[in-house]
Amino acid sequence: MPAAPDLRLAASLDQPGLKAWLQETDPASLNELWACADAVRRAQVGDEVHLRGLIEVSSHCIRHCLYCGLRAPSEGLERYRMNAGEILECAREAVRLGYGSVVLQGGEDPGLTQDFITEVVRAIKRDTPLAVTLSLGERSDADLQAWREAGADRYLLRFETSDPVLYRRIHPSLPGTLSDRFAQLARMRDMGYEIGTGVMVGIPGQTWDTLAGDILRFREFDMDMIGVGPFLPSPRTPLGRPEAEAFFAPPEAQVPNDELTTLKVVALTRLVCPEANIPSTTALATLDRAQGRELALMRGANVVMPNVTPVSYRARYEIYPGKACINETALACQGCLEGRIRSLGRSLAKGPGGRLKADCKN
Numbered sequence: 385m386p387a388a389p390d391l392r393l394a395a396s397l398d399q400p401g402l403k404a405w406l407q408e409t410d411p412a413s414l415n416e417l418w419a420c421a422d423a424v425r426r427a428q429v430g431d432e433v434h435l436r437g438l439i440e441v442s443s444h445c446i447r448h449c450l451y452c453g454l455r456a457p458s459e460g461l462e463r464y465r466m467n468a469g470e471i472l473e474c475a476r477e478a479v480r481l482g483y484g485s486v487v488l489q490g491g492e493d494p495g496l497t498q499d500f501i502t503e504v505v506r507a508i509k510r511d512t513p514l515a516v517t518l519s520l521g522e523r524s525d526a527d528l529q530a531w532r533e534a535g536a537d538r539y540l541l542r543f544e545t546s547d548p549v550l551y552r553r554i555h556p557s558l559p560g561t562l563s564d565r566f567a568q569l570a571r572m573r574d575m576g577y578e579i580g581t582g583v584m585v586g587i588p589g590q591t592w593d594t595l596a597g598d599i600l601r602f603r604e605f606d607m608d609m610i611g612v613g614p615f616l617p618s619p620r621t622p623l624g625r626p627e628a629e630a631f632f633a634p635p636e637a638q639v640p641n642d643e644l645t646t647l648k649v650v651a652l653t654r655l656v657c658p659e660a661n662i663p664s665t666t667a668l669a670t671l672d673r674a675q676g677r678e679l680a681l682m683r684g685a686n687v688v689m690p691n692v693t694p695v696s697y698r699a700r701y702e703i704y705p706g707k708a709c710i711n712e713t714a715l716a717c718q719g720c721l722e723g724r725i726r727s728l729g730r731s732l733a734k735g736p737g738g739r740l741k742a743d744c745k746n
């Protein structure tokens with residue numbers, strides 16, 4: 385029988401401790417980390433895996449993020465914006481497939497007006513039992529408040545990096561705006577949203593120190609949902625072209641954008657935020673199609689976000705190339721994922737699947 389995992393590991397995770405774990409290469413030590421993350425996941429959020437239907441509502445974007453294929457200057461992309469009827473039909477499909485929530489995700493698109501999203505959220509809440517998560521970038525408090533009042537339950541906004549200098553380098557600001565995602569996350573929490581965030585692993589310029597700091601931020605903000613995936617270079621973007629060289633940290637400091645490091649971040653995130661909902665991300669599945677989804681679920685994750693966007697739009701939502709599941713229908717993905725989840729001895733959750741808070745916290 386395997387030895388019981390040493391749960392004291394979880395208590396020693398300060399900045400140097402996290403950095404050391406991120407750089408750990410000893411297989412026995414890593415097995416201890418995986419076992420500990422899996423035990424904490426089971427004890428805190430159980431064996432059920434929550435499925436959230438992902439609806440990619442718009443590929444228009446006004447921002448110039450240096451890593452994202454949907455950035456405004458990307459050429460040759462056929463942009464689309466779904467209409468309300470199409471979005472509602474995807475939500476109904478999510479209900480038919482047994483999912484408890486949907487995530488409406490898009491670029492930062494002013495064409496998704498406050499009124500439009502308000503109406504869509506209202507309709508989904510009126511016609512379905514789904515929880516609704518929004519992931520529409522940096523928006524005004526007025527928009528966020530209106531959507532909350534319409535019934536939106538959760539909002540995802542990754543802060544991408546806690547290093548302010550790197551943040552500014554990879555997110556050229558729009559004229560007259562100051563980007564402060566931590567402030568937006570805090571305001572959304574005050575509005576009553578469950579809040580989700582996350583980072584990419586291995587973005588050029590990301591160091592071991594800042595990645596350890598990112599994980600501490602998850603804990604400091606007591607995030608409800610935390611998504612982490614590898615950075616996947618897109619040739620449509622500056623960070624996917626040779627000019628990216630200038631961004632890299634020295635080799636000993638630069639975090640690689642590989643599967644092992646991503647899995648370490650997933651496991652450590654589970655340890656510092658035991659109650660959080662943590663997805664096994666599509667970016668990781670893209671890096672390792674054979675077993676990326678499963679490995680994350682075995683090392684801390686408890687959520688999967690199957691794509692329910694109509695196949696005709698999927699390929700056009702090209703954040704990075706080669707995205708997993710681009711041609712599979714929602715039904716095919718559901719069957720595939722269900723098989724993968726059951727093969728791990730885990731079960732599918734029913735219902736909206738909000739964050740479970742321990743009652744004994746003082």
Ligand code: 5AD
Pocket residue numbers: 451452453542544582583584613614615616617618667703704
């Ligand atoms: N590689 C991996 N993830 C990416 N994202 C954006 N561009 C990339 C990329 N090139 C992630 C960002 C964003 C989320 C929707 O997708 O973290 O918040």
Ligand code: FES
Pocket residue numbers: 690708709712716717718720721
């Ligand atoms: Fe989409 Fe497996 S999850 S095909």
